[in-house]
Structures are given as C-alpha cells and as structure tokens.
Amino acid sequence: MSSFVIGLDLGSAADFSALVAVERVFVLPEYISLNQWHRQPDLYRRHVVEEKHVRHLRRWELGTPYPSIVEDVAAFMRAEPMRSQGLLFVDGTGVGRAVMDMFADAHRDGPLGRYEPIGITVTGGREANGWNVPKRDLMAAIQAPLQLGRLRIAEGLALGDTLERELTSFRLKIGESGRESVGYQRTAGEGHGDLVSALALAVYGNNPYGRPDVIENPKTLVGGQQ
Numbered sequence: 132m133s134s135f136v137i138g139l140d141l142g143s144a145a146d147f148s149a150l151v152a153v154e155r156v157f158v159l160p161e162y163i164s165l166n167q168w169h170r171q172p173d174l175y176r177r178h179v180v181e182e183k184h185v186r187h188l189r190r191w192e193l194g195t196p197y198p199s200i201v202e203d204v205a206a207f208m209r210a211e212p213m214r215s216q217g218l219l220f221v222d223g224t225g226v227g228r229a230v231m232d233m234f235a236d237a238h239r240d241g242p243l244g245r246y247e248p249i250g251i252t253v254t255g256g257r258e259a260n261g262w263n264v265p266k267r268d269l270m271a272a273i274q275a276p277l278q279l280g281r282l283r284i285a286e287g288l289a290l291g292d293t294l295e296r297e298l299t300s301f302r303l304k305i306g307e308s309g310r311e312s313v314g315y316q317r318t319a320g321e322g323h324g325d326l327v328s329a330l331a332l333a334v335y336g337n338n339p340y341g342r343p344d345v346i347e348n349p350k351t352l353v354g355g356q357q
Contacts, residue, residue, distance in 0.1 A: 136338045139200075139332065148190070150187070163175050184284075201237055222329075273298070290326060
C-alpha cells in the first residue's frame with residue numbers, strides 16, 4: 132500500500148497553476164535488505180526513515196479557467212493509485228469559496244481521492260489555526276526534509292529541473308517589524324514559484340489513510356547527492 136499527498140496551487144490570471152504529487156515512503160538503510168525487513172519488521176523498524184518523493188508535476192497554461200483545472204484534477208484524483216491512496220490539499224487563499232465549492236461538487240460526483248479535498252488558507256501570521264497556515268510553516272515543511280536529504284524528485288519528470296530551480300530561488304525574509312515573509316526571485320517565463328507552493332502544500336499535508344511502502348532504492352536527491 133502507498134500514501135500520496137497532492138498539493139494544488141491555484142494562480143491568478145497572470146500566474147500559473149500547478150500540481151505536485153508526493154509519495155510518503157519508508158526507506159531502509161543499505162545494510163538491511165527487504166528480505167530481512169519482511170522477516171522481522173519490528174526488529175528493524177527503528178532503522179527506517181521516512182522520505183518524501185515527488186512523483187508527478189503539472190503546470191497549466193496561463194489563463195486556464197478554474198473549471199478546466201478542477202476537471203483535470205478530478206480526472207487525476209479518480210485514477211489509481213490516487214483514487215484509493217491520495218489526499219488533495221488546495222491553496223484556497225486567493226480564489227475564494229467558489230473554487231473550493233467546485234471541488235466539493237466534483238467530489239460528490241465521484242470521489243477525488245480517499246477524502247474530500249481540503250482547502251488551506253495561507254496567512255502571514257505566526258501560528259496555524261486549523262487550516263489557516265502561516266507561509267513560513269509551509270516553507271519549513273519543505274526545508275526540514277530537504278536539509279536532511281529526505282526530499283527527492285523522481286527521475287525523468289518534465290518539470291523536475293524547474294522545480295529544483297524554484298527551490299533554490301526561495302528566500303525567507305524578515306521585515307523591520309519582525310514579520311516574516313517568503314520572497315521568490317522571478318525568472319522570465321518560469322512563473323511565481325507555483326511548483327514550490329504546490330510542493331509545500333503536499334509536504335505540509337498529511338495522509339492518514341494510507342501506509343507508506345518500504346523501498347530500498349530512492350531516486351534523485353534534490354539539492355544533494357545520492
């Protein structure tokens with residue numbers, strides 16, 4: 132069984148919308164084989180580490196209407212393995228209740244994953260309140276596994292290089308009042324950091340409905356070495 136968390140960043144008319152699907156996996160150290168694990172999982176459980184592996188990236192063309200995006204995301208979430216093992220988190224900050232209502236309606240027409248899509252409102256505050264989440268908390272959710280070498284991008288993804296560039300362009304800024312914000316160095320034609328925003332939602336969110344698989348050979352490491 133697997134466990135997928137999907138983040139969807141909905142851009143304005145001038146910005147891209149982007150989706151990132153992340154699989155939570157348990158990774159065995161090199162000195163423990165899968166045969167050993169299957170024979171005595173309790174003995175080796177403390178040696179296992181959890182990683183976040185990016186499995187799917189998508190970005191829509193500028194100006195794509197929200198109903199079309201909802202339709203595309205619905206088709207993605209209704210296909211296996213997302214239908215039975217995925218949970219969708221949507222940044223509903225700037226799009227209002229209307230788009231989240233579209234997702235709720237689509238979920239009633241046919242399940243979009245294991246549970247109804249969850250809307251997250253991104254704030255500039257310091258403490259989370261339900262699904263009102265500070266921007267710095269979302270970015271911290273990326274930084275921790277990234278610095279530990281536990282955030283990886285599957286090889287061969289069309290937007291994988293773009294995501295890596297976005298990750299290196301984000302900076303945490305502290306203003307004169309002490310208020311924290313996240314700045315992004317824009318590059319012509321490469322959006323506003325939409326892939327990183329979608330990734331942050333996927334890494335921050337948790338999927339309690341699936342148990343991560345155990346694997347031996349992780350793919351490409353983001354910002355580090357294999």
